[in-house]
Amino acid sequence: MDWEEKISDFYGYLKLERNFSENTIDAYVRDIQKLKSFAEEYLDGVAASQISYEQIQEYLYHLSKDKYSERSQARWISSIKTFFKYLHEDDYREGNPATLIEAPKMGLYLPDTLSFEEIETISSSVDKSTLLGQRNFTMIETLYGCGLRVSELVNIKYSNINFKEDYIRVEGKGSKVRLVPMPEYTKNILLEYTRDTRPNMKIGDKYQDIVFLNSRGAPISRVMVFIIIKDIVEKAGIKKTISPHTFRHSFATHLLQNGADLRYIQELLGHSSITTTEIYTHLENEELREAILKYHPRNQ
Template sequence: MINNPFIPAYKAYLKLERALSGNSITAYINDVQKLFQYFESIDKAPSVKEISSADLKKFISWINELGMLPATQARVISGLKSFFSFLMLEQIIVEDPSALLESPRLGRKLPDVLNIEEINGLIAAIDASKPEGMRNKAIIELLYGCGLRVSELTNIKISNIFADSEFVKIVGKGNKERIIPIGATALKYIRIYLEQSRVHIPIKKGYEDYIFLNRRGSGLSRISVFTIIKDLALASGLKKSISPHTFRHSFATHLIEGGADLRAVQEMLGHSSITTTEIYTHLDRDYLKGIINGFHPRS
């Protein structure tokens, strides 16, 4: 891969000036590196000052031919625009070659959701006799009960839980903090896990305050949470393809279908824009029909 001397400075800019999380920074850097992988594949090694709009359009055609999904292409283009904006800001280049790049048109994909019976089935499939049983119950209850992202779940600390007032402090994207109500069921399983399971784990230094640990006493990884959920889906006989984010979708959808205020859900999800939350207002036709029949004067 071409060794770009501006990558370290760009990384520092993303961290210090834009206050992005580690995962977001890695994604932005990977997007830029894809461009230089392309140049490497065609035996071309331009400096950033030599990259033209034509080069970028050829790169977009290249990733399209590789079969990259439109949503992924859009994210890569966004990453490149951020990189060239940084170069402009630092006066390394005088013209932005990405200015005229257009992202592929994306359809608004409705998120998959689970109904309450499916969620209960997943929880029932957890083997409570195993050491990790109560931990996994607490994980599902937090993902669904609080609408957490998987990275928020794995980074949650014991000191973030305020059991008396039934709130939990979450550190989300860009290190933004928010306070979310936490239900009695989630608190119950967290307490059981902490008192009966976690106390028997030899905890590694630096992880004393983290709630969710693996059997070696270090933090639970995002991949581990994905694996736990995939295994539960298999054990419960669930045919849907699910991930930790499915519980976040279900949390939002069930709240809105139950009549929750959209801005309250936005606050709990940690969305900076209400338009992001509005995707969860997809309601089934029977529900909409019931609203019309029940409340419209002409029904």
């Protein structure tokens, strides 16, 4: 009861006091649930109020043997440190056993990006002869055309699309709302889908306002979007690790390459910090070299 009760309280703390997104909350809670299971199986059922620094280290060592990525390890440690900091500040335990735990050192993480030609190849590989194929094509073009997160894509509502003013009202991380402009090309694809395709699909009574639905007429899940994109990319013959987020990263990179100001890209992506935008947007060394050759006054 000790673990379950405190994990439940932790969920409320993350949601109400820290204002974390549902996806982050789910990840943190899953991490602590795994620690609870380990404590029950390997640590004689030690309570959350009694677990020690050495026992948490034992748990992390147990996980590390499965060769998880540094990013995964950093997330576990962040979850654990946040959980025990909360218990300590809530006067549930005298000390914080996670204070001295250090996260792995991480370099700059740059996921694969797609060239515009690769975007075109993937888009043209979608079988648009079916209603679901047309939906998949529209999802990919919307991810790339508007630079959305997958969580933002699956939550798009009809009532949030303004076809006259060419923008989508999007609720991002931390419930921050932004207006994302639609390029004419993307707008026409969305308009055709909402007008000609979706009315012919199965639509649940409660989901009349949701744009992207699964075959049962309910909102499509983030996981299903990942699966769909993975399948399409394989058929397209693209040998890269691609996820829905790759289209968002490519959106930002292509805007930067074509001269867009980094501050504008920050607003379009909904980043609170320009530093985050700089991580998402990078240029190839050859392009940087060409920029120097073309624009530096000593080279004129």
